[in-house]
Amino acid sequence: MENTNCDLCGSKNYSNVTHQTDLIHKSTQDYFTIVECNDCGLNFTNPRPSIKEIGSFYSESYTFHHMHDLKTRIKKSPIGKMINWIANSPLAYIFFFIPSISNLLGSQVKPAIEDPIIKYIKEGNVKNFLDIGCGSGINPHFWGSGSSLIASKQHVEVFGCEPDNSSREFLNSNGIKCWSGIEEVEDGKKFDLIRMNWSLEHVHAPSKYFEFIDNHLSSQGKAIIAVPNYKGLIYSLSPSCVELPIHLYHFNKDNLLNYSKKNNLEIINSLTFSYPSMFSFSYDVGLLPNNFVFKKDIIFSKKLQNMLNIFDKFGVGNDIVITLRKTNVNIN
Numbered sequence: 001m002e003n004t005n006c007d008l009c010g011s012k013n014y015s016n017v018t019h020q021t022d023l024i025h026k027s028t029q030d031y032f033t034i035v036e037c038n039d040c041g042l043n044f045t046n047p048r049p050s051i052k053e054i055g056s057f058y059s060e061s062y063t064f065h066h067m068h069d070l071k072t073r074i075k076k077s078p079i080g081k082m083i084n085w086i087a088n089s090p091l092a093y094i095f096f097f098i099p100s101i102s103n104l105l106g107s108q109v110k111p112a113i114e115d116p117i118i119k120y121i122k123e124g125n126v127k128n129f130l131d132i133g134c135g136s137g138i139n140p141h142f143w144g145s146g147s148s149l150i151a152s153k154q155h156v157e158v159f160g161c162e163p164d165n166s167s168r169e170f171l172n173s174n175g176i177k178c179w180s181g182i183e184e185v186e187d188g189k190k191f192d193l194i195r196m197n198w199s200l201e202h203v204h205a206p207s208k209y210f211e212f213i214d215n216h217l218s219s220q221g222k223a224i225i226a227v228p229n230y231k232g233l234i235y236s237l238s239p240s241c242v243e244l245p246i247h248l249y250h251f252n253k254d255n256l257l258n259y260s261k262k263n264n265l266e267i268i269n270s271l272t273f274s275y276p277s278m279f280s281f282s283y284d285v286g287l288l289p290n291n292f293v294f295k296k297d298i299i300f301s302k303k304l305q306n307m308l309n310i311f312d313k314f315g316v317g318n319d320i321v322i323t324l325r326k327t328n329v330n331i332n
Helices: 070-076 078-087 090-095 099-106 116-122 141-147 165-173 206-216 233-237 253-261 276-285 298-313
Strands: 014-021 031-037 043-045 128-132 157-161 177-179 191-197 217-228 265-273 319-326
Touching: 078 090, 078 099, 090 099, 090 298, 099 298, 116 141, 116 191, 116 217, 165 177, 191 206, 206 217, 206 253, 206 265, 217 265, 233 276, 253 265, 253 319, 265 298, 276 298
Parallel strands: 128 157, 128 191, 157 177, 191 217
Antiparallel strands: 014 031, 031 043, 217 319, 265 319
């Protein structure tokens, strides 16, 4: 384990926020502490696993590394797409009286948010796309497989950065150049789209990634960063409701704004969002207080989603997505 100063401002002064073990992946029984910088407000795990140690805390079946697991195959299949469509349509209510199906549909309820990668590719100004922390290039998290590297390859030139060896080998075998880290990318290489989908919270030095985006984003390019929002509702209920110790940083919009300003970048769009299954899963593994009970049926999930949509508009959704561009860009 290693101790670290604040990555954003360099301060050595911080206060403890919460203390928790790995209740999600069960990689260890050790406890880890989240601290808050007393000078700039950044939250981070400290002490933390070093770069050499961190790999041991990722399970072999870690979702975004695994290429052929049953869950991924089902989600990509016509059956999986149909389940998702039914769950988010009025048709779902007719299955309420079949508990197993009702709960399955309830787990798929989510807000309707446009995938920013697909949006920018459709606009036609994107020649290439870099996904940092891309995993196997199949599952880009919330939006499903539509904007994965494998899918995006049909429309633009795609590249990846991924430290997991098996994922990188899979992508390279599919004709997608994938570096193990951003330091391997050639200095003069520019990208029209750069994405970090729930990967920035895993890195040891976020400042290096904002600097990389500044240096490698084309003049009219866009960078999309999605991370857990540590000012989100679920973290107000339980500050330890995070993936420790593999989440090293715990961001909010103010942190992301400050990182951007330091690196010739500006936020041109941001939104927060939440979905019911995050609450039910967190409760099941013991990350939420016992007096919070979340049902899993389709009716409860839809009612909860409607309520969460209201909170999301006030910036307290559990996840935050920002779009960046280079500062002083001529938009004409």
